[in-house]
Amino acid sequence: MSATPPRAPAAAPKDVEARQPAPTPVAFPPAALKDECEAILSRYPTRQAALIPILLLAQGHYDNWVSPEVEAGVAEYIGVSDSHVRGVLSFYSMFNLKPAGKHEVWVCRTLTCWLRGAAKLRDTALEKAQAERAGVVGEDGKFLVKNMECLGLCEVAPAVFVDGVAHTNVTNEKLVELMDACE
Amino acid sequence: MPTIKINGRDLEYEPGETVIQVAHRNGIDVAHYCYHPSMSPEGNCRICMVEVEGWPKPVVSCKQLCGENMAVQTESELAQSARAGTMEMLLVNHPLDCPICDQAGECHLQEYSYELGHGESRSTTPKTHLPKNVPFGEEIVYDAERCIKCTLCVRFCNEITKTGELAMANRSDNEQVVMTSKGEFTTNYSMNIVDLCPVGALTSRDFRFKSRLWFMDFTPSLCTGCARGCNVTIGGRGGRFMRMEPRENQDVNQWWMCDPGRLGYGHVNSETRLATPAVRDANGQWQPATFEQAIVAASAALKDARESHDVLLDGGATLEELEAARALASAMGGQARFAAATGDDADEFLIVNEKGANAKGAEMLGLERQADAAPAAVLVVERDGNVPAALRDGAGAVVAFVTDATNVPDSVRVAFPYGSWAERSGLLVNVDGRVQELRAARQVGPGNLSPAFALMEELTGELDGNHVPRDRGELVAAVKNEKAFAEVAFPAGVAAGQTVGAGS
Numbered sequence: 112m113s114a115t116p117p118r119a120p121a122a123a124p125k126d127v128e129a130r131q132p133a134p135t136p137v138a139f140p141p142a143a144l145k146d147e148c149e150a151i152l153s154r155y156p157t158r159q160a161a162l163i164p165i166l167l168l169a170q171g172h173y174d175n176w177v178s179p180e181v182e183a184g185v186a187e188y189i190g191v192s193d194s195h196v197r198g199v200l201s202f203y204s205m206f207n208l209k210p211a212g213k214h215e216v217w218v219c220r221t222l223t224c225w226l227r228g229a230a231k232l233r234d235t236a237l238e239k240a241q242a243e244r245a246g247v248v249g250e251d252g253k254f255l256v257k258n259m260e261c262l263g264l265c266e267v268a269p270a271v272f273v274d275g276v277a278h279t280n281v282t283n284e285k286l287v288e289l290m291d292a293c294e
Numbered sequence: 295m296p297t298i299k300i301n302g303r304d305l306e307y308e309p310g311e312t313v314i315q316v317a318h319r320n321g322i323d324v325a326h327y328c329y330h331p332s333m334s335p336e337g338n339c340r341i342c343m344v345e346v347e348g349w350p351k352p353v354v355s356c357k358q359l360c361g362e363n364m365a366v367q368t369e370s371e372l373a374q375s376a377r378a379g380t381m382e383m384l385l386v387n388h389p390l391d392c393p394i395c396d397q398a399g400e401c402h403l404q405e406y407s408y409e410l411g412h413g414e415s416r417s418t419t420p421k422t423h424l425p426k427n428v429p430f431g432e433e434i435v436y437d438a439e440r441c442i443k444c445t446l447c448v449r450f451c452n453e454i455t456k457t458g459e460l461a462m463a464n465r466s467d468n469e470q471v472v473m474t475s476k477g478e479f480t481t482n483y484s485m486n487i488v489d490l491c492p493v494g495a496l497t498s499r500d501f502r503f504k505s506r507l508w509f510m511d512f513t514p515s516l517c518t519g520c521a522r523g524c525n526v527t528i529g530g531r532g533g534r535f536m537r538m539e540p541r542e543n544q545d546v547n548q549w550w551m552c553d554p555g556r557l558g559y560g561h562v563n564s565e566t567r568l569a570t571p572a573v574r575d576a577n578g579q580w581q582p583a584t585f586e587q588a589i590v591a592a593s594a595a596l597k598d599a600r601e602s603h604d605v606l607l608d609g610g611a612t613l614e615e616l617e618a619a620r621a622l623a624s625a626m627g628g629q630a631r632f633a634a635a636t637g638d639d640a641d642e643f644l645i646v647n648e649k650g651a652n653a654k655g656a657e658m659l660g661l662e663r664q665a666d667a668a669p670a671a672v673l674v675v676e677r678d679g680n681v682p683a684a685l686r687d688g689a690g691a692v693v694a695f696v697t698d699a700t701n702v703p704d705s706v707r708v709a710f711p712y713g714s715w716a717e718r719s720g721l722l723v724n725v726d727g728r729v730q731e732l733r734a735a736r737q738v739g740p741g742n743l744s745p746a747f748a749l750m751e752e753l754t755g756e757l758d759g760n761h762v763p764r765d766r767g768e769l770v771a772a773v774k775n776e777k778a779f780a781e782v783a784f785p786a787g788v789a790a791g792q793t794v795g796a797g798s
């Protein structure tokens with residue numbers, strides 16, 4: 112019994128977006144990652160501190176992207192709310208929140224690279240990937256081109272990463288060559 | 295104690311205190327958005343920048359610790375231009391939809407913008423577009439475009455309720471607050487983030503678009519949802535209870551209140567409020583009456599009453615009403631009792647199980663708590679939670695003071711309108727034995743209600759020729775003379791025995 116009379120639930124106002132149903136968390140960690148996850152956790156003073164390495168591990172395991180279900184599973188495993196995990200995932204460019212391509216091309220768009228022709232590199236990459244814009248997987252699903260902030264290679268700009276490998280002083284021709292080499 | 299100079303004044307500080315804390319404590323206004331005294335400073339909004347003499351750059355006063363020999367200027371040219379620059383940046387992507395924003399009138403962004411801002415934006419880039427109308431739980435709506443990313447709401451859920459529903463997502467001009475995909479708050483205190491939000495990014499579904507603030511009247515009072523007695527400000531307009539917000543009191547509720555308490559005002563705006571006294575005629579039909587007619591009819595009904603001479607009061611009745619009810623009961627030869635609900639929702643924060651807002655006061659005055667139906671001649675009901683139907687209808691009362699006409703049992707012959715807690719003035723003793731003042735809110739309720747304690751005093755006078763009706767000050771003085779109240783502090787003003795407001 113409460114002294115506060117129950118209030119009629121606020122009618123769902125038309126202008127407020129409907130709530131999306133909550134995703135069903137995956138059982139994390141899957142057997143294949145169990146040992147590695149535990150090893151990572153043992154390196155940090157708190158579970159929360161291990162969030163980024165564990166997310167990287169999870170992304171690698173689940174087809175190079177973190178779905179809402181994986182996000183929720185990791186959140187439960189670490190013991191934080193999934194909004195917190197979303198905050199971390201959406202902050203760092205190396206995480207993919209949508210299905211990724213088979214290969215990833217990162218083009219630096221910070222000042223030094225930009226001055227040394229990175230804009231052209233990005234256009235070339237997008238054209239080869241048949242993608243509309245950076246961050247969207249191309250039509251054939253082969254490439255995901257991403258804009259990145261300074262990759263720490265300004266002295267050998269422009270810099271490009273292809274599948275995690277750094278390439279420097281990249282020219283248009285070299286980029287085409289690199290992308291052609293991808294299976 | 296070490297001292298710091300702020301605007302030329304030497305001010306003492308405790309080591310570890312920040313510049314803004316010392317400034318605020320000494321009445322020096324320093325603009326701030328992301329700073330709140332209850333939470334760790336984050337220093338992200340940059341509006342609180344001040345100049346420290348001899349330092350090359352302005353510093354954020356909410357994170358800058360005080361130091362010996364520091365001389366701070368809050369209004370120097372450097373400080374002002376730092377603030378103006380911050381304002382300009384904050385407004386680059388702000389939609390400036392004040393005409394349709396609920397926060398307008400109490401928006402810090404609006405205030406400082408008016409004070410420091412340029413009338414026009416120098417930016418020619420189109421504003422970014424972000425999600426609007428995002429539901430945060432059942433009661434809150436988020437607008438990411440208005441949000442200035444101060445993270446107060448996020449820190450509230452992390453540090454105060456420790457439930458962590460919210461987080462900041464994305465970067466730079468895409469940054470926004472996101473909620474857990476579960477979509478529900480697991481705390482009973484979520485709506486405090488609406489008050490915390492310095493802008494109109496978080497709005498309460500209950501209140502949004504209902505009224506412009508400048509058409510409302512605000513009254514400092516109390517919540518009576520439970521015996522904590524959180525200090526609140528009630529906003530009313532044209533007889534309607536519009537909203538309630540917590541008011542700072544470090545000894546009771548700090549800066550907060552619970553969601554059920556905040557929303558528990560449904561009965562105030564009920565369509566079936568009893569607005570005038572009513573008397574049953576010879577045919578048993580209700581007829582409206584003046585207060586004078588009703589007093590005469592009520593005293594006749596009470597003189598006839600055979601079954602009981604007791605008074606049963608709502609556990610939210612004020613000390614003044616309890617004192618008047620005791621006199622009334624003894625004039626009839628009976629006693630006064632009270633009834634109050636007990637919940638099972640107490641937490642470690644504010645909510646307590648005792649729902650009788652003045653149950654403690656009633657106990658201190660020696661009133662018995664009634665759990666089962668028992669006869670009573672006079673009934674006082676505000677919330678049916680406190681006086682459930684079984685007790686109300688089982689009393690066989692002939693005179694009733696009720697907030698809602700639907701709460702008048704069949705046995706009653708004279709009914710007086712009783713103000714809801716928002717329309718009554720008086721003293722309540724909270725769960726910790728603290729006497730606090732309830733104040734009738736302006737522009738709430740049917741209006742023109744005579745205070746119940748005054749009506750009871752008049753009734754007592756009718757029944758007992760020797761009784762001279764007492765005013766509010768005399769009733770308070772009588773309570774203070776009680777042994778149980780000998781050591782108890784009363785709010786200033788009331789303590790002096792003077793009549794504070796005429797009641798509702």
Ligand code: SF4
Nearest residue numbers: 441442444445447491
């Ligand atoms: S919603 Fe309000 S309180 Fe929360 S970060 Fe935005 S401006 Fe700050």
Ligand code: SF4
Nearest residue numbers: 517519520524552555
């Ligand atoms: S804790 Fe009790 S007094 Fe405080 S707001 Fe909630 S119901 Fe009202």
Ligand code: FES
Nearest residue numbers: 219224261262264
């Ligand atoms: S700017 Fe491209 S690597 Fe630094």
Ligand code: FES
Nearest residue numbers: 337339340342356
């Ligand atoms: S109040 Fe100091 S930076 Fe926001």
